[in-house]
Amino acid sequence: MTGQDLIKIKKQYVDRVKSEAKSGFVTVDVHMGTCGIAAGSQKIFDAIEKEMEKLEAKNIKIRSTGCAGFCSMEPMITVHVPGKPSVKYGKLDAKKALEIFYSHVLGGHVKADYAMSQGLEKPQHRLTGK
């Protein structure tokens, strides 16, 4: 590993994310810190994963990321649709998460009833640019 390799890893990763975005990859971040798991985010993760298997969905990526910091809104997920602002949802359970999955992730319609905010915190940014 040298500095060049680091830059290469970074470039490869960004390229991959960009090409995924081009082919319409939707990313679902489930915020799974200890706090999130205690509030039920593991159930949400499992429910979405199971539904993805059932649908054999190929252009959806689910990630477990750390706590997003807003404890009183937990469990939270963030949905990234390419070319659209990311949307954070809060105070979810497995049922609500599945509604979001069908409406927003599959259908492209933000589930406004559970949405908290759109966009990412500064200085966070999507590697795809938007």
Add this chain to the structure above:
Amino acid sequence: MKALYQLSLADKVELVETDCLISCQEGPSIMLLPSGRVAQVNPGHNFTAWLIANIAALYHSPHRPSISLRGDAEIPPIEQMGFFSKQELVVMRNRGHIDAENIEEYIAHDGYMALYKVLTALEPEDVIKEIKSSGLRGRGGAGFPTGLKWEETRGYKTNPKYVICNGDEGDPGAFMDRSLMESDPHAIIEGMAICGYAIGAPQGYIYVRAEYPLAVKMLQTAIDNAVKKNLLGRNIMKSGFNFNIGIYPGAGAFVCGESTALMFSIEGKRGMPRIKPPRSAEAGLWEKPTCLNNVETFANIPQIIRRGADWFKSFGTPESTGTKVFSMSGAVRNVGLVEVPMGITVRSLIFDIGGGIKGNAKFKAVQLGGPSGGCLTEEHLDIPITFDSLQNVGSMMGSGGVVVMDDTNCMVDVARFFTQFSVDESCGKCVPCRTGLSVILSILEKIIMGNGVPEDLHELETLALHIQKTSHCGLGQAAPNPVLSTLRYFRHEYEAHIYDKRCPALVCTDLIHFEINADNCKKCGLCAKVCPAGAISWQKKEMPVIDKIICTKCKSCIRACKFEAIY
């Protein structure tokens, strides 16, 4: 039809053209059978995608979710949310944003670039100079300048040296280090490696409390991934620098967050603080020069190196630079982790970011710094949060726990809670902390039970000051702070407990009469309805009567009464 194929439902759903579904103004519609639900298509949306959502929802979901057709425009942008907009993410820039188990994601977000810069372009002295000029001060609570500590450790010639990351976060109401270790472990690892390079240490340890199993797992995964990529281990990035990190899970003692006790604990001895000097920088772990910093301090390092000391200094005040992570809990509306520039006012923290006090209650006090800190009142709301300004008013930055209290909290009870914590966690090595705190606790309990006498206040004060002066380690010296600060700002509450035998916040059950004030009572009978013990008897248009023999003092009636008629 394309949508049906995309969902591999083409053979299970039939597409039928129908007549108009009547609601013309809504535009094209479809009806989903067998449910008979009609859904309109918003012309602005992608029809195929919309169809997928509707049909998939109908077909697969056992819950039959409703599809929201409200536009995206109604969702507030994140910059307009008080909780997020006032925050300045430096340490927590990757929170909830990267998958911590995937090192490539961290690298893609400029991870390990600082380590690369240090190893190829900077001498250890330059690194220390940069950290010193950034003005970074230890985030564990005491606020010792980090650059100075590194320089001192580098100065000693004994080898090997050690780097220790203190992740033994024990304060009640503090959880920022846990969140950092879970969501961005590589930042801590990178910071430690830079420290190792700067002071000339080949080995680092992360001391994590065992109550954080997920943090331990995330850190271990991160270390393994970093070793695989040669970002830790031997000859890192072909620079000739070796650095390894081991994790040491603590056994659950609060005192092991104290640096010397922590080192004894790693050595396998009983975790008890020792007398300083020699400072850890001279003779720490296994009597070798050791540089110990907090999790948050280390997480700041890569950013300072990558973006420069001047960038870091652009946050905060001249004496307290950068940002600080606080974990806000208690009676605020928005409970959570907040990272703000130093120098922000307490008011902004609680009311802008925290969203104010929950429900209709009134702000009463805020406890900063956990059991070692003191509480601040309304008159302090406008002081800026820096290391020095908080010390001047008898509180401290501490590790960053912010517990907000409203007028339903009794300050004597709060003091008792924190003292109880300190008594439980005292290591027992020195008399003032071990015995003195127990005596303080027994006096507080006496007051809470209604047996307090006027002399108690003086005795509390004298004892607390003695403990502060004569305790062996920082924990003992700071343990009386909650008592002293509540005595200073809420003396009238202590006096109400002692002289009037009354608890103004109606918390201490021994001091509540559980009687009904005839002037306030509206004879509504709500108290009788909620009483789980059936101790309140009430007839229409009559004053309720509380049977004190049956009463369990659960306070349900007090909470239910809208007219404050029960005292």
